Amino acid sequence: MNFKPESAPPIVEATEIAKNFKERNLWSGLTFGVRSGEMMAVRGQSGSGKTTLLNCVGALESIDSGDLIVAGTNLGHMKGGQRRRFFRESVGFLFQNYALIESWTVDRNLQVPLEHSHQNKETKRRKMLQVLDRVGLGDILGKAVYSLSGGEQQRVALARLLLKDAQVILADEPTSALDDHNAGLLIELLLEKCETGAAVMISTHDPRLLVACHTELRLTDSSLEDTTARPVHAL
Numbered sequence: 001m002n003f004k005p006e007s008a009p010p011i012v013e014a015t016e017i018a019k020n021f022k023e024r025n026l027w028s029g030l031t032f033g034v035r036s037g038e039m040m041a042v043r044g045q046s047g048s049g050k051t052t053l054l055n056c057v058g059a060l061e062s063i064d065s066g067d068l069i070v071a072g073t074n075l076g077h078m079k080g081g082q083r084r085r086f087f088r089e090s091v092g093f094l095f096q097n098y099a100l101i102e103s104w105t106v107d108r109n110l111q112v113p114l115e116h117s118h119q120n121k122e123t124k125r126r127k128m129l130q131v132l133d134r135v136g137l138g139d140i141l142g143k144a145v146y147s148l149s150g151g152e153q154q155r156v157a158l159a160r161l162l163l164k165d166a167q168v169i170l171a172d173e174p175t176s177a178l179d180d181h182n183a184g185l186l187i188e189l190l191l192e193k194c195e196t197g198a199a200v201m202i203s204t205h206d207p208r209l210l211v212a213c214h215t216e217l218r219l220t221d222s223s224l225e226d227t228t229a230r231p232v233h234a235l
């Protein structure tokens, strides 16, 4: 793919950021950047704070010190309501547990990213069917999410992500329930998001996904040893 690290503008800029839970320092001194068109893998053992880092970049949680600028906005200075708006407008998040509302239909879940769009009902329905098709699902708009398999639910979550025009895409272990075919599809779709200018950060151990990432950030659990993080330009 045509990723040009030097020429692309930074979308995520973290400088000496730290996160604590009570007396425990999860990570500190974390400095990295993710540029438009770049896909970064976030690695580290269980409990090293990968999900928390994605949550901070997505403004779902706050950092305790340092500067975190995402899509031109300094997240350190934001209050709760502003954070929620920032998340809604600028972030696409593929959650580990999919974050679909299980009692709702697929249609109602896919309406969420289109809520503030002025398109008419028929256009929205056509878009929803298009993204379902992209992830290999047919017209399942009327089905309740709880009636779908884990892999199908994960693909509905991916379809919802595709409907959102976000500058920052965050994905938490997105291939965990996917077979090789669907993992390949997910990688292809995330790289397409990169090509349209998004910055992508993925928490993953999956070698299928790691080889597709342009850069890598490693976290170590600071309760076990010193926290270090280093961006590695792998390609």
Ligand SMILES: Nc1ncnc2c1ncn2[C@@H]1O[C@H](COP(=O)(O)OP(=O)(O)OP(=O)(O)O)[C@@H](O)[C@H]1O
Residues within 6 Å of the ligand: 021, 026, 044, 045, 046, 047, 048, 049, 050, 051, 052, 053, 203
């Ligand atoms: N809101 C919270 N309050 C207190 N501790 C928390 C909170 N959120 C996460 N933690 C703790 O912070 C640590 C890091 O959690 P996190 O989920 O970010 O790690 P992770 O690297 O994504 O782990 P895994 O690979 O197992 O998903 C864990 O020990 C977790 O219990």
